[in-house]
Amino acid sequence: MSEERKSLHFIEQIIEEDLANGMSKNSLRFRFPPEPNGYLHIGHTKAIGISFGLGEYYNAPVNLRFDDTNPAKEEQEYVDAIKEDIAWLGYKWDKELFSSDYFQQLYDWAVYLIKEGKAYVDSQSSEAMAEQKGTPTQPGIDGPYRNRSIEENLDLFERMKAGEFNEGEHILRAKIDMQHVNMLMRDPIMYRVLKKHHHRTANDWCIYPMYDWTHGESDYIEQISHSLCSLEFKPHRELYDWFLDQVVDADKLRPKQREFARLNLSYTIMSKRKLLKLVEDGVVNGWDDPRMPTISGLRRRGYTPNAIRKFVETVGVAKRENIIDVSLLEFCIREDLNKTAPRVMAVLNPVKLVITNYPEDKVEWLDAENNQEDESAGFRKVPFSRELYIEKEDFKEEASNKFFRLKLGGEVRLKNAYIIKAESVLKDADGHITEIHCTYSEATERRIKGTLHWVSIAHAEKAEVREYDRLFVDEAPDSHPDKDFMEFINPKSLKIIEAFVEPSLKDAKIGDRFQFQRLGYFNVDDDSTSDQLVFNKTVGLRDTWAKVKPQQTTNQNQQKQPQQNNRSAIEQIKSYGKKYDRLPDDKRAEAKVELQKLAKNVSYDEVEPLFNTSVKKSGTRIITMITLGVLLKNGLEKNDAINDFIAKALEDKNALLVEEAKAIS
């Protein structure tokens, strides 16, 4: 009946509008333009998801364009890695292109601009140019070379291209306006001399175009309809349009740049430069370290393309700064893996358990369900014997009845096997438990509260398990102006464990994903070999028990109060105004106390404007009255404005207001 209309995000709305205004659906075309100077990270997946997602939604082509205009930083290795990552995410690009494909066209256009008197060669030092450029609040001034003749500019530019000059001697600038309010419009640089080998054009060029000169023109050459980028490029739009104005043909499609807020994830960083530092300083073991927020890191960690795509879809597209909680990412991967990952038993922190009434040489191969979420997953056999490992955490000699696990005299179910009862323990000289002695019962139909996972010691495979914690201990490590992000590195982000896993895992292949029951999701790491299994912990299961038991620190998201502490007292008082008269009695009393405290830090000048508050906003008038009361008590003299305000309040319909007014009249 009611067609479920998916609400469109603002970029889709812009496109819909363009379509409605006559743009053909066939001319829709997008692009994703990474610079091949590093690996793609989770932040890029948002940009990828938007452009490629739009391509899928409108059935329009999406180009993959490498923005390779700075040979000093770019390498083929990164080109290859980026392609691998995008393909892994499951997106298909239409054409693979490079900005360097357009170097000749860009050069020709630059010559044209010079001939039109819209570009010139500047021969000053970068310092001198920076000085003339002014600041955001101060206009720039024209440089001495700004009015060189067209002939001289043409000659110089040609010689720049021919390699006659060293880096830094000359540059080509657009001639726009040195007084422009937008810094980027103050004669931006179009070309610089760079005597560097380029990963694709080798030594064909020794002048390279700058981003602004390249990007819009490349979009135009490719006939990109909507060029989407992150918010920090907003000021570039004006220049993007200016450069386009110089070359566009009215018959051809003119690209539009639009900007969205980039993705930020709590407890991590997204800057390529900073990620590179983590790699170079050996904080992590490479770009694909499972702790890295790179796509390759997440892949190695065991994340699935589906989960990442779901995540990007869930965070949405808007224009305000955001920090998304990692718990959302974790939710997405759990949701996916829960449906697909085979269940398996592994013990990470073992303690030996002996079933005293089970024959010593007996072995049973029991049926275990592979995945109860997936009927087709079937069953496997797991070996059961007299001596097992269970998790240390799953046994306590004594515990409250909130503890559903094994305790002396208590019963518990062994997953896929029998019910056991703990009878006694053996301890070493230090009092550590070395063995738990139990008896078992084959009557498994009974209701039993706890179920434990286990492995048979004789049959278990040893495996290395790598457990990861977040890389940073701060929610936003690179947002502190006075502190370096490296200060927040979590020294315990990697924990290597010798674990025991059930024998069916012997044949696990690199990349295989499992749920270790009751523990979490794990995948087989690239380092795994035929004699040594290595697992990464992708993410733990949701663990409501962990919240109940006394937590020893770790970085729990401590509930932070709405940070109004740094807001001024009057601002805080005002925020009470909205709700004050709707508060229940007890809360209102508390609020009043708080208000009176805040009022001590408020001056009369701050309160007076509130006297004009419209009659219908009684809450604001009440809090104003209370604040005023405090001021009067502290020696403020009544004046006409105050008397007026009180007099009006006394006649008001609102009983609370009348009451407060009476109190100080």
Place this chain on the structure above:
RNA sequence: UGGCCUAUGGUGUAACUGGUAACACGUUUGUUUUUGGUGCAAAAGAGUAUAGGUUCGAGACCUAUUGGGCCAACCA
């Protein structure tokens, strides 16, 4: 001493373009369960930064204020 962008539960996004705030995560509770997982059900949590205005009616429009972000690389 500027310009541009932005402001909705703890977090992220919605609100059919002006009709009284919804969805997801997170949290809590109940239930199911041979995973303290999953599933199912429910609850709490914002009155939309502040003030003024337009309007019968504003989260949405206008004005001012406040907070946050971006802009001065021969980087992208």
